[in-house]
Amino acid sequence: MLMLEPRPAPSRVMTLASPLIALLLTALVAALLLAALGKDPLEGLRVIFAEPLSNRRQVSEVLLKATPLIVIALGLAVCYRANVWNIGAEGQFLLGCVGGGGVALWLTTQGIVLPKVLGLPLVLAAGMLGGMLWAGAVALLRDRYNANEILVSLMLVYVAQQSVNALVFGPWKDPQGFNMPQSAMFHASLHLPPLLERTRLHVGFVAALVLAAAVALFLFRSFRGFQLQVGGLAPAAARYAGFSSRSALWTSLLLSGALAGLAGAMEVAGPIRQVTPYLSTGLGFTAIIVCFVGRLHPLGIVVAGVLLSLMLIGGELAQSRLGLPNAMASVLQGLLLLILLACDTFIDQRLRWRRATGRAA
């Protein structure tokens, strides 16, 4: 009979191979789904996974979408390593859009034109503040009242969504917008500079890479980062060492709120350039998947961010080219995470054949 037993030491092979195996299995399920829907599986897989890399413009779209995913996921990695389960990155992202978008809107409608070197950082900082505020609320309620951060941060997502709606249907509605629920477009001085001509890709992508390096330094070379991780791995050891769990809570939440807010501000100042009810297609939640697929490691997160962005773009392409429902990408993402979690268990455990039967379950 097959039994699962612990390994004497974690398997290095599986640590690296697990995400790849998970990806392959997900692609397999995708192929089966496509066949079940009456489409050619190989063509479908090509459209989802290969087509988005086929030309310069497509690649730029993939990197564009990867930018907020990477930035948000970096913050989440710090949180999850500290065992702070921030699920509300979507809400913090939206508050970043609101913060950054609000400042951009005010500058635009007041007719104030600042040099890019001043205006943009202002917008981005406002976004970071918005995200930090939203995440700070979660930290406050957990710190003072022990309220579970998973549920609080999630409830705040719904509150954030309704807040954005309230703003774009109300005070922020563009008076020249034909009564559409959206704000005025921001002035050109507040757009993020492009990275690649004739594409929408902006410098945010480079910023994301720099941030990845910074977070890596923080986690693996700073004492603060070390304390955070001990708190997440062994809270009793952290108490013994005298590491403050309160400081870990606030640091991780404020940091991830700032990053999610920054991502939001970059989205409004980058491709979108206004505030609408459709600012996020669940980016905050996809970022959670990016974080896990990237193994909570900055380098892995960069790769995973590009990968999941690829799947999202591929999903859109599949919708327009093959008539597949857009939700397919969503299903595959969720499936990828589930399969990854299952594969990960084989890092610390392995299957063995045992002659014995009748062991108590």
Added chain:
Amino acid sequence: MNETALLINTALASGTTLALAALGLLVNERAGVLNLGAEGMMLVAAVAGFAAALTTGSDTLGFLAAAAAGAALAALFAGLVIFLNTNQYATGLALSLFGYGLSAFLGVSMVGKSLSPRQTYEVPGLSDLPFVGPALFSHHPMVYVAIALAVAIAWFLYRTRAGLLLRAMGENPEPAHALGYPVRLIRLGAVCVGGALCGLAGAYVSLVTAPLWVEGLTAGRGWIALALTVFATWRPARVLLGAYLFGGVTVLQLSLQAQGVAISSHLLTMLPYLATIVVLVLISRNPAFIRLNMPASLGKPFRPGS
């Protein structure tokens, strides 16, 4: 009918989803397993039930299909968490994300379709009583089912030997294992039962409350149910009470909107979520209180033979 009776009636009706989901989570958590995938299970079950009712015209089949869908997803979750020992938080979260996507995918052809409004069932004799009649005795059958389930679960937990074992296992599975009970199988059973109840909760939204299907129909009720279980300190009677109180908040929101009160409808929609936060703060303030009432092994993996 009388204003207050109408209020109570609506509170009961709209609280039933939460009641069913929270009861399912209660069974789960009493066995020591935390399933954050409630929202995902409810969504998939909602779309499954809707599809079944749409094609066969039978609500009963709809609810059964939903319960089966919920139990199936729960079994997937259980397989990962109980037998492969994956992290309960991450896996539950993954299940919710997966469930969201899956429900959107499966329901693509049914978006916007709706069913005719459901009939309530007037309890013969009792529904003619003044005030109490309209308030308590003229509801959709599922409302009564939810109450009956709460009673049944309470009886099981507190009056049977199996229920005692389940509660004890939720506190600490080691002694149960040492005594030779199949801890993992019992937990699997509890998780599947919980999934089935969450399924019923999801179908209640798509078949009774709405009754239609759009992406994300349950709008976070699965998460609210998780908070509700803690609020009710894992007791069935309190779950009902809490669920109906929440139902009351929804009523408040609807009646304010109907009266054209000058608050943006978006802000009113926030009410249930803000209320959940308030509830969480109120119950969590005293950590000793939670620790005394919470099944102590909740969320911790169980490895036999370690």
Added chain:
Amino acid sequence: MYRLELIGIGKQYPAVKANDGVHLRVRPGEIHAVLGENGAGKSTLMKIIYGAVRPDEGEIRWNGRPVRIASPAAARRLGIGMVYQHFSLFDTLSAAENVWLGLDGSLALDAVTQRIRDVAHTYGLDVDPLRPVHSLSVGERQRVEIVRALLTDPQLLILDEPTSVLTPQAVDKLFVTLRRLADQGTSILYISHKLDEIRALCHHCTVLRGGKVTGEVDPTRESNASLSRMMIGTEPPALQRRAQEAGPVVLAVDGLNLARQDPFGVDLHDIRLEVRAGEILGVAGVSGNGQQELLAALSGEDRRASPAAIRLSGRPIGDRAPRLRRRLGLHSVPEERLGRGAVPTMSLAQNTLLTRTESVGRGGWLRVASVRALARRLIERFQVKAAGPDAAAASLSGGNLQKFIVGRAIDAKPACLVVAQPTWGVDVGAAALIRGELLALRDAGCAILVVSEELDELFEISDRLVVVARGRLSPTVPAAEATVERIGSWMSGLWSTPAGAEA
């Protein structure tokens, strides 16, 4: 005919062969000891006998017939009863409910409650079936376990290290019960590493070392030295303890009162003690009497004490954080290794950073080379068998990890060291090294407080002894003047002079 016969039993785990060709024979009415140090394979063997684990090789015979024990339930049906060391009582239920769940369900709860009272009376065991288990002392819980096992009318009763949680007086009472059972024909398997007890109680003894049987003897005809030779291959190393004058008071605790934080914990009442430079104060006591709470207050994990209640060289530190206490010279070693003394998945090098922050540079950056150098130094000085400074803490054996953790504290040259259970679950070689290092540290002038449940160990290394019982301290007594009987009665809370005074 033998009641139980094990022939050539073997069991392989991934990293180690826990049992190798083990033979064991128990007659009806015999009290049979299984002797071995930690890690010798005793618990694996017991798990095989009561059905929790299946052997890879060998045969089991019960009353002459070969059997397959597939599960604990099957073992119970055969007539094998087990009194566990831990993990088998539900804290939140009453004793009766616990026993009820442990039986097959044919009796109602009330009938079971009555039977508990009957059995307890017959064997002179004081058990109240209706009290919730969390309110029972560890000794009382053990009695509930014994009653539960007896209710199944066992032909073989297995006791796993039963006396580690008992006062010496309670041990005597237990022995009376066991002898009575044996006289009535019940066989008893008594697992222990305590030589005196085995020689006093048991008719026969099988000695295990490294998974193999190294002797099958009549313990009443053996000496401690000969048994020890079978158990560890040599005689236990003798520790040198030089008598010396203690210096000034380093650690002073006065008027420490702490309410419990854990609902199942113990309140501390009016704790008063002193530890001087160059002496070891041993704190004895049955587990669960306030040791954990006292240690947390001293290490700084619990900061609710008033500042002056704990003084280090005169300086009030009762409410200060662990890092400040360490900077002032007070280091501690906790009871649990993995998860508290060290992070299991982190490397030894990383684990040094828990208490040794000399390698943290300005701005909070880690100097990685310096951290690894410290780890290497600790590994070498304290003979830690590990793959290197990058080895994960979880990959070390209990003894080696304990050497590392204790070494990490000793290497910091503390003015005061507080240690909990320094050699629990540690093999004899490592235990000897740790005790030797503690004595060397004491000779160098450190003030050491050792909390331990092993009376032998405390008698061996302490200069003075004190007992903690129900959150209060007994009088202190020089180790040379203390007797096991006196300490034993103090462990039950029976002392008359005010706490803290010299007896």
